[in-house]
Amino acid sequence: MMIGLGIIGLIYGNSALIWEPIRKTLPGRPVIIYLCAVIEIGTGIGLLLRPSVILACRVLFPFLLLWMALLKLPGLFLAPHVMVSWEAFGEIAATSAGGWCLFAAHAGAWEQWHLKFAIGESGIRAARLLLVAALPMIGLSHFVYHDLTASLVPKCMRFPLGWTYLTGAGSVAAAAGMLFGVYPRxxxxxxxxxxxIITLLVWVPRVASMPRDQGDWTEFFISSAIATGTWVVADTYRSVPWLASGKAAHAVSPD
Structure with missing residues (x-):
């Protein structure tokens, strides 16, 4: 999905919606955007090729952290009363959690010597907590922006508001389960x-019906990145029984 975001950046350049938080008055803004696009494409391809996985993880994880810290975190301080600030932070935090798990699982010799706290089991546990913090931000936005979210529910599905609340509550419940060890896997x-499912039902039809709409493509790839990040974190529970609870349910599968 990083490849898709990178392609969006290369195609639309300075007008790419995903980089709107970068001040338009910032010197070299177009260069920064194109550089970010190249990093996204490069790391996305790198993750697909076994010889370059370690290098890709070394680049992708810091890139995601900088994205979160420089473009999303300030919004929490500038507009803490606006839910979209928390939602935007939660979205990149969920993606970063997946990147952190990959970094922790594919650490090289340098990381094992200098960044022991961020790799292996300790790194994966920290990534899980990052996802736990991110999911309520995403879930609560379904309640705050219920009308907007309901408008995205496919017309063929009845009770759109009900689906809006159900999916929002599901994200909050998932975070609670992971945090307290109640069936976390x-x-x-x-x-x-x-x-x-949300990505496939909401955004695939939209990009299919309006293939030239930059906004829909951006939302599709962001939604895919969030889902992928969450799935990567979920995979770290694969050695845990599905219905395990308590301390044993927090075991880590790092490889």
Missing amino acids: LAANLEAGMLW
């Missing part, structure tokens, strides 16, 4: 599955 995988 089931909770994380159900959340990942739900996010993929």
